[in-house]
Amino acid sequence: MKRRVLFVCTANSARSLMAEALLRNMAGDRFEVASAGTEPTSPHPMALQVLEEAGIATEGLHSKQLADVQGQYWDYVITLCEKAASECGTVCQPAQQIAWDFPDPVPANRHATFALTLKEIRERIALFALVHQKETGPKPASYDPVAVFKALADDFRLSALLLIRSQEQLCVCELTEAFEAPQPKVSRHLAILRDAGLLATDRRGQWIYYSLNPEIPQWLGRVLDETASHNARLIENPLARLQAMADRPSVQCL
Template identity: 70%
Template structure:
């Protein structure tokens, strides 16, 4: 059975909406998620923008009144400001109360502030899901060495992995230019690497970026590190092609 989580802040325009979208994206198979405000307004356009830039769905996100949701049964109520924490303690029993305190990014109205709030929320929600995983006995991703080394065993896939490791994040367009191969071929090999649990994706605007999966175990990371250290020329040519791209997409690291 999915556990039910309600995020609450004052306006339900930025912090709690972003948290709702993040948890749905990160662990929607394990949680039913909603958000509400003690004095709701409407979704902040910049909050929606940074979510979309990270490849997180915003369809259906809207501001809601706490009064309309407080009578429902919740397993966790997570407040994101002191005002919400003071009001929820009395009305959302017997849910487990968790108080987080994030500054309202709307006060600055700057893209960088919203992006930083999204990053910090993602880190905190990642810890929340990890703790819940341990409490409920859910297993983290398992990495079969046969599957991993089979993915490593293709020269093109290994080069792609090492290049992504070096550059942190790359989109398909960048990889086609760096590797000098067709888009369908790049996409096919990326799908194999993602299926093996080696890569994760996020969308920024029209581009989908690939990066090393954050749950990679230490033994896999050590293989990549040793390969990089022992074969420094492996991706030398590909890095030069990336540098030479006149129309390389600009990425925002969140």
């Protein structure tokens, strides 16, 4: 599965759009990329111009609100200015937060300044893609009992795993509703279960659906079967809320 990268700056008009276009052009086969702004405006014409002059596609590039993408899962959130880094804090958890700082070329409004910014961001993107080249594939789980039981030693994670097991697959928005929990908390715990090899993922558009990993060993499958059959109360309330969600046509995963 491709790693997901979100670039963030203040206006999402130049630097973060350049970074989005560059990474997609340089390593789009290994990363899914987007950008957003804390105070978005619109793409700066000169930013689009220097990208096109460099032979980099600009179709589909547009400025977006950070709030519009916070509900999605991201592996990396990369800020491109100090202001965005301070305002973003720890958005999109459990994403790895990376802070870069490039001068904003917009105030100068000069072609040469935009071209220099593009060059500097391109160099950083190339290094990022190289460093993370070996990290884009899923890491095989060891299913060490200590690691497995540590991942399950949380009431929310255990209940979420059992609920997913009972429904075969669920997305973050459904789990958020079922447990009446904020999205960052749900995503953080799902990432722990996924990293432990307990969950598999399937991307559909902007949403990731989670299911029980078919690769889990037989001994672990038996543990989960026994746990589920003797502890139905763990998912009783979440299951009821999930059913209520299904019965309301207006409630959808947007």
